[in-house]
Amino acid sequence: MFKTTLVVLLLSAAVFASPNARIIGGRAAVRRQAPFVASIRNFGTNFHVASGALISDRWVVTCASVLLGRAGNSFDVALGIIDLASSPSGSVTRRSSSITPHPGFSATNLDNDIGLINLAGVGSVSYNDFVMPIFFDGIRNDNAVTAVLSGWGSVTTEVGPTSNTLWILPLTTISNEACEAVHGGRITRDKICTNNSNGNGICTTSIGSPLVSGLQLIGIASWTAGCGTTTPNVYTRISSYRTWIGSITGV
Numbered sequence: 001m002f003k004t005t006l007v008v009l010l011l012s013a014a015v016f017a018s019p020n021a022r023i024i025g026g027r028a029a030v031r032r033q034a035p036f037v038a039s040i041r042n043f044g045t046n047f048h049v050a051s052g053a054l055i056s057d058r059w060v061v062t063c064a065s066v067l068l069g070r071a072g073n074s075f076d077v078a079l080g081i082i083d084l085a086s087s088p089s090g091s092v093t094r095r096s097s098s099i100t101p102h103p104g105f106s107a108t109n110l111d112n113d114i115g116l117i118n119l120a121g122v123g124s125v126s127y128n129d130f131v132m133p134i135f136f137d138g139i140r141n142d143n144a145v146t147a148v149l150s151g152w153g154s155v156t157t158e159v160g161p162t163s164n165t166l167w168i169l170p171l172t173t174i175s176n177e178a179c180e181a182v183h184g185g186r187i188t189r190d191k192i193c194t195n196n197s198n199g200n201g202i203c204t205t206s207i208g209s210p211l212v213s214g215l216q217l218i219g220i221a222s223w224t225a226g227c228g229t230t231t232p233n234v235y236t237r238i239s240s241y242r243t244w245i246g247s248i249t250g251v
């Protein structure tokens with residue numbers, strides 16, 4: 001079932017890449033296309049603050065910048081949804097029980113922009129057609145890998161209210177050298193960048209959005225030089241943190 005779902009996601013990406021797919025900035029997802037995507041909200045207000053990726057039945061990975069200065073139990077995490085405002089059958093909302101921002105995170109240059117949210121306060125999350133984890137194998141992917149970005153927020157070039165709908169957007173990665181040529185020394189080997197030359201990509205509200213290639217999580221959206229920019233989007237490179245994630249989660 002897990003594999004079937006991801007194959008659907010990949011087939012969708014192929015469709016979007018066709019010249020007739022005239023949807024600028026990706027398109028609305030349907031349920032099961034990205035069953036690993038998490039909406040991270042402020043506990044109490046339910047305000048969506050970032051996206052993340054489910055990597056096991058009790059852990060979500062997101063950006064460290066989202067977690068900084070927050071108490072361990074200050075988030076709700078919604079899984080198995082498309083619309084931020086609804087909780088259909090099969091969706092799950094869990095309050096965070098602890099958070100672990102990477103100890104090497106730098107708010108100045110966004111180095112090590114990765115963190116973990118534990119959901120297991122009341123036991124592990126059950127999987128179903130709409131809630132499933134994503135693999136992350138620690139194998140470094142280099143340039144020109146096709147990938148799919150999924151998340152909420154302005155994953156489009158459009159300016160205006162943040163969409164409540166999950167968006168998915170096919171992208172291609174570029175080499176770190178090509179990314180560094182644009183963004184300079186902030187592009188360490190622990191970053192991975194995408195080609196956003198058509199202006200489609202992440203916006204400030206899309207941080208933590210998972211970038212998936214094949215059946216593997218390869219990045220989480222960390223920063224961009226601006227919404228709708230044609231310069232590369234920058235992601236935390238998940239393979240660089242495989243060992244660290246394992247040491248915290250046991251996954």
Ligand SMILES: *[C@@H]1O[C@H](CO)[C@@H](O)[C@H](O)[C@H]1NC(C)=O
Nearest residue numbers: 173174175178179195196197
């Ligand atoms: C990004 O994509 C455009 C359009 O396909 C291409 O011309 C350009 O060379 C690509 N940039 C990199 C760094 O790969």
